[in-house]
Amino acid sequence: xxxxxxxxLEGIEGAGKSTVAEELRARLRARRHxxxxxxxxxxxxxAERIRQLVLERGSEVIAAEAEVLLMFAxxxxxxxxxxxxxxxxxxxxxxxxxxxxxxxxxGGGRGVSADLIESLADAVHADIQPDxxxxxxxxxxxxxxxxxxxxxxxxxxxxxxxAFFERVRARYLELARAEARIVRIDASQPLAxxxxxxxxxxxxxxxx
Ligand code: Z5A
Numbered sequence: 654x655x656x657x658x659x660x661x662l663e664g665i666e667g668a669g670k671s672t673v674a675e676e677l678r679a680r681l682r683a684r685r686h687x688x689x690x691x692x693x694x695x696x697x698x699x700a701e702r703i704r705q706l707v708l709e710r711g712s713e714v715i716a717a718e719a720e721v722l723l724m725f726a727x728x729x730x731x732x733x734x735x736x737x738x739x740x741x742x743x744x745x746x747x748x749x750x751x752x753x754x755x756x757x758x759x760g761g762g763r764g765v766s767a768d769l770i771e772s773l774a775d776a777v778h779a780d781i782q783p784d785x786x787x788x789x790x791x792x793x794x795x796x797x798x799x800x801x802x803x804x805x806x807x808x809x810x811x812x813x814x815x816a817f818f819e820r821v822r823a824r825y826l827e828l829a830r831a832e833a834r835i836v837r838i839d840a841s842q843p844l845a846x847x848x849x850x851x852x853x854x855x856x857x858x859x860x861x
Contacts, residue, residue, distance in 0.1 A: 690748075
């Protein structure tokens with residue numbers, strides 16, 4: 654059995670990752686691929702418990718380095734229990750956020766050193782790298798307005814400043830310039846145009 658394909662979706666909040674992932678899943682299924690859709694932090698019962706810890710707002714300080722360690726702990730559990738087995742069975746895995754989110758949020762947003770993040774990435778999932786990353790890029794004000802229109806309460810990230818999200822977006826754009834695996838898509842366009850660009854990128858990079 655050939656290894657499946659691993660596609661990650663990235664971007665600031667409200668960029669449209671979950672919406673686009675659903676559209677992509679439907680298209681891949683119509684092409685008879687087995688698809689496993691998942692998200693980070695989370696994706697397995699224990700990793701989802703870590704997600705809750707890291708997103709909920711509380712009185713205890715969670716230092717940026719502690720946040721990085723929690724993200725990678727959840728990621729290792731997710732990789733071992735869900736992502737690697739799915740790829741080994743030949744599934745296409747669609748993951749809403751992965752290590753680029755740590756690079757952008759903890760690295761760009763919070764200033765954690767790239768050396769620490771890269772050494773953890775190497776230790777945690779050296780053998781599991783995305784085949785393709787779709788960076789849904791929107792101006793911060795667009796992403797935040799979309800997210801605010803839909804939201805109930807705010808979590809630890811959603812309550813961050815505009816300046817924080819500008820740093821996150823800037824790091825994502827730097828990563829896209831540096832890595833051929835990452836395709837930047839202008840996600841401020843109408844949804845149908847964004848979805849068409851995503852399908853085109855997948856067809857071009859990962860031909861059946
Ligand atoms: N995080 C981290 O810090 N480090 C890490 O390593 C990882 C994560 C893995 C998880 O949040 C938080 O964890 C995240 C980063 C941090 N926090 N933030 N910010 P999440 O992934 O659960 O939540 P999110 O990224 O904030 O998701 P979101 O707000 O749901 O965004 P989205 O999935 O990209 O957007 P959406 O739900 O598909 O769309 C939002 C709305 O816009 C919705 O009403 C859509 O109908 C609408 N939409 C979508 N596309 C369009 C277009 N093209 N036009 C108009 N309207 C649109």
